[in-house]
Amino acid sequence: MPSTRRAAVVTILASLASVFLLDAALFRTGIYMRWVEADSSTGLTEYRFRAERDRQRQPGNLVLTFGDSRMAYLPRVANQYTSNSGYVFRHAGTAGSSARDWYYLMRDLDPQANRYQAIVIGLDDLEDEDSFVSRQDDQRSLHYNVGRLALTDLWDFAISHPSPKYQWAAIRGGILKGIVMQEDFHNLLLHPKARIRSANLNWTGWAGWAYDYDDEERSLAGLSIDWNTRQLTFPPGMDPGYRKMFQETLLRKPSLATGLRGDYQRHWFGRMVNHYRNSATRFVFVRLPRGPLGPQTDVPLNPNSSIRQLAKQPRVFVGVPLRYVELERPDYFKDPLHLNRAGAHAFSKMLVDEVRELIGPPN
Amino acid sequence: MLFNTAPFFAFFAVVLLLFYAIPWWPARKWLLLVASYYFYASWNPKFLLLLGALTLIDYFCALWIERSRRPKLALILSLAANLGFLGFFKYTNFLVAVFAPLAGQPVRVFDIVLPLGISFHTFQSISYVVDVYRGQQTAIRSLPDYALFISFFPQLVAGPIVRARDFFRDLLAWQPPTGEDLRLGAWLMLLGLTKKMAFADRFAIVSDSYFNQPVPGQLTAITGTLAFGLQIFFDFSGYTDMAIGMAKLLGFHFPENFRRPYLASSITEFWRRWHISLSSWLRDYLYIPLGGSRHGAWRTYFNLLITMLLGGLWHGASWNFVLWGGYHGLLLGLERAAGLSQPSRWLRIPRTIITVALVMLGWVFFRASTFEASRLVLTQIFTGEPGASLLNRWQWGLAGLALLVALIEDRWQVTERLARGPAWIYIPAFALMGLVLELFGVFDQAIPFIYFQF
Numbered sequence: 001m002p003s004t005r006r007a008a009v010v011t012i013l014a015s016l017a018s019v020f021l022l023d024a025a026l027f028r029t030g031i032y033m034r035w036v037e038a039d040s041s042t043g044l045t046e047y048r049f050r051a052e053r054d055r056q057r058q059p060g061n062l063v064l065t066f067g068d069s070r071m072a073y074l075p076r077v078a079n080q081y082t083s084n085s086g087y088v089f090r091h092a093g094t095a096g097s098s099a100r101d102w103y104y105l106m107r108d109l110d111p112q113a114n115r116y117q118a119i120v121i122g123l124d125d126l127e128d129e130d131s132f133v134s135r136q137d138d139q140r141s142l143h144y145n146v147g148r149l150a151l152t153d154l155w156d157f158a159i160s161h162p163s164p165k166y167q168w169a170a171i172r173g174g175i176l177k178g179i180v181m182q183e184d185f186h187n188l189l190l191h192p193k194a195r196i197r198s199a200n201l202n203w204t205g206w207a208g209w210a211y212d213y214d215d216e217e218r219s220l221a222g223l224s225i226d227w228n229t230r231q232l233t234f235p236p237g238m239d240p241g242y243r244k245m246f247q248e249t250l251l252r253k254p255s256l257a258t259g260l261r262g263d264y265q266r267h268w269f270g271r272m273v274n275h276y277r278n279s280a281t282r283f284v285f286v287r288l289p290r291g292p293l294g295p296q297t298d299v300p301l302n303p304n305s306s307i308r309q310l311a312k313q314p315r316v317f318v319g320v321p322l323r324y325v326e327l328e329r330p331d332y333f334k335d336p337l338h339l340n341r342a343g344a345h346a347f348s349k350m351l352v353d354e355v356r357e358l359i360g361p362p363n
Numbered sequence: 364m365l366f367n368t369a370p371f372f373a374f375f376a377v378v379l380l381l382f383y384a385i386p387w388w389p390a391r392k393w394l395l396l397v398a399s400y401y402f403y404a405s406w407n408p409k410f411l412l413l414l415g416a417l418t419l420i421d422y423f424c425a426l427w428i429e430r431s432r433r434p435k436l437a438l439i440l441s442l443a444a445n446l447g448f449l450g451f452f453k454y455t456n457f458l459v460a461v462f463a464p465l466a467g468q469p470v471r472v473f474d475i476v477l478p479l480g481i482s483f484h485t486f487q488s489i490s491y492v493v494d495v496y497r498g499q500q501t502a503i504r505s506l507p508d509y510a511l512f513i514s515f516f517p518q519l520v521a522g523p524i525v526r527a528r529d530f531f532r533d534l535l536a537w538q539p540p541t542g543e544d545l546r547l548g549a550w551l552m553l554l555g556l557t558k559k560m561a562f563a564d565r566f567a568i569v570s571d572s573y574f575n576q577p578v579p580g581q582l583t584a585i586t587g588t589l590a591f592g593l594q595i596f597f598d599f600s601g602y603t604d605m606a607i608g609m610a611k612l613l614g615f616h617f618p619e620n621f622r623r624p625y626l627a628s629s630i631t632e633f634w635r636r637w638h639i640s641l642s643s644w645l646r647d648y649l650y651i652p653l654g655g656s657r658h659g660a661w662r663t664y665f666n667l668l669i670t671m672l673l674g675g676l677w678h679g680a681s682w683n684f685v686l687w688g689g690y691h692g693l694l695l696g697l698e699r700a701a702g703l704s705q706p707s708r709w710l711r712i713p714r715t716i717i718t719v720a721l722v723m724l725g726w727v728f729f730r731a732s733t734f735e736a737s738r739l740v741l742t743q744i745f746t747g748e749p750g751a752s753l754l755n756r757w758q759w760g761l762a763g764l765a766l767l768v769a770l771i772e773d774r775w776q777v778t779e780r781l782a783r784g785p786a787w788i789y790i791p792a793f794a795l796m797g798l799v800l801e802l803f804g805v806f807d808q809a810i811p812f813i814y815f816q817f
Contacts, residue, residue: 008542019797
């Protein structure tokens with residue numbers, strides 16, 4: 001069939017568009033996300049999103065919480081106190097996620113900005129102390145958000161990564177989501193039956209299991225430190241490799257003050273707060289229990305930190321920094337960073353109390 | 364600027380847009396020349412001098428050959444310049460390592476950077492000058508035209524080695540590409556990119572991990588070698604497809620360089636299907652001048668062996684490449700002696716399997732870094748403990764899919780039909796190929812094309 005040049009150019013352009021459309025049909029419509037591995041960055045975000053979106057709306061008393069794995073509170077435990085607090089707690093944070101990921105998830109969960117009484121965000125620091133992990137150039141972010149990103153987010157999301165390498169990866173993956181989903185797809189090809197079985201189970205059960213989850217019981221009782229000699233005493237029988245991890249985590253030197261964390265939080269928490277600018281939803285930032293031994297010295301309070309600057313706006317509250325110091329005990333932790341079951345239960349109760357104190361009863 | 368990176372696509376898009384936006388043909392040629400030199404300079408601008416010098420030498424030598432009563436002198440000068448530069452940059456350290464011990468001298472390693480694509484553009488220049496000498500090609504009067512022939516960016520760094528008559532047929536009587544050319548060009552670019560990123564780079568991860576640190580096991584060695592065999596095919600034929608596709612989009616027609624080589628039923632047929640532009644160059648400018656098959660059986664075997672040894676050495680300065688070339692020369696000779704170089708209708712499948720197995724064994728010399736490493740891998744292949752496969756289920760699936768596509772293409776020439784066929788077939792096929800690329804392509808690291816190092 002002879003083809004004119006003009007027709008050929010149109011066909012080629014249509015072909016390029018068809019690559020995008022086929023990708024969109026698979027990865028933007030929810031067809032593939034139905035089968036995504038639940039135990040992955042994308043899967044966790046999507047299951048959280050689906051679970052929260054599909055729950056019946058309970059106007060007037062919903063509190064949505066965000067945080068990474070250190071936000072070890074249990075909504076089920078928190079909701080045992082609903083009769084006192086008046087609030088129903090829900091959780092949308094995932095391990096390893098950060099402010100950028102919470103923004104996109106929150107935006108999609110509450111596009112009208114009228115669903116929640118409050119958004120509670122748990123952080124390990126309120127003073128903009130720089131972390132040893134760069135949140136700006138975090139490739140995981142693309143994986144957390146790939147199911148949430150629309151074409152209109154592309155530029156915005158991409159330039160939030162300082163490095164051109166990540167910017168390009170974000171643009172590429174934001175247009176053709178299959179590139180981001182590659183590993184998930186390869187695993188599906190390797191174990192199709194197991195994936196389909198687990199997806200079918202998760203489709204109906206995940207929200208309930210996540211809600212009923214209870215943390216591990218193991219504790220670090222017996223762990224202590226002499227801050228003068230910086231010598232750790234470990235519980236008997238602890239593995240030497242595990243001890244090294246404790247030393248690296250608990251005795252690590254403060255990171256260089258670059259201001260990057262402050263900039264990052266100012267931008268993304270600013271956008272979260274701005275999303276609710278015309279609503280009655282309040283924001284609460286709390287500092288999480290930091291570790292089983294606490295720090296040697298507290299980071300001095302920074303009145304100009306990103307969080308405290310945000311808190312100058314109406315409806316934004318900051319918790320008392322030392323509120324959870326009493327939980328910074330070895331018997332409340334299962335590892336150097338994470339609370340155990342007893343710690344999570346105690347923290348959940350204390351969090352409900354703090355939120356209630358800060359924002360008062362439901363409107 | 365690798366073909367499989369975003370900067371290259373941006374570069375090519377700009378070139379394509381400007382090329383068709385400029386209405387004046389001489390300006391278009393200048394655009395291609397400037398773009399080609401920019402492309403080359405983006406790797407290392409210093410070597411533009413070398414490229415320019417060789418271009419000038421061969422341009423004037425060809426004119427001299429045509430006008431002089433003593434053309435041989437000009438031919439020798441041109442050959443000396445091309446082979447001299449090639450020898451200096453590519454073989455100095457190898458020759459020093461070979462001859463220094465014979466002379467009782469310590470082996471010194473000189474810090475010599477191999478100019479990108481030198482093996483390709485010197486062979487292209489040589490073919491041009493020799494063709495002029497033989498009277499098969501008129502000397503090109505326009506220096507920019509000749510410079511573009513040598514430096515044309517789609518084929519500058521890794522071929523195909525284009526003959527002057529083919530290139531100047533397009534350049535001197537340039538016609539806008541037909542609709543079919545445009546569709547075929549776009550398809551070949553996507554196909555080449557998919558071959559490179561979704562197939563070659565996937566198998567590269569397996570073969571690199573194996574050959575960089577071979578582990579014991581027969582199946583391990585076999586699958587590691589198979590992975591390299593698949594990598595090198597998809598890598599080089601992917602590059603070639605992209606080069607041919609780009610040229611088509613610009614209105615140029617490059618010769619076919621790969622014709623499903625792993626479906627060959629003999630080594631002779633394999634070389635008619637693998638890197639065709641090099642094997643036909645070796646045939647026309649080395650094997651036939653040596654006498655070809657005109658002086659009896661033993662002389663033919665000798666000529667085959669010499670041609671393949673030098674062909675092996677052309678790939679790289681190491682004994683492993685010499686061995687690889689010699690191995691193929693030997694197989695070609697044995698095949699010829701046994702009367703197996705012609706295809707057989709009834710034994711096609713078993714002979715194809717044997718041919719592929721022999722080619723794969725040859726790749727061990729090509730890929731392993733030393734002779735000792737090759738020996739270790741071959742020992743594992745023949746006498747190793749069982750071991751485990753390095754290819755997982757979907758990698759076998761990719762290999763199977765490639766075989767299926769190759770069989771269909773060999774039987775029905777689907778690519779050509781697709782370019783001519785209706786849009787409602789072309790568009791979904793393009794989308795499916797794009798999906799394969801995005802779901803299997805290696806995007807996080809730009810793995811260089813293997814033949815860029817030659």
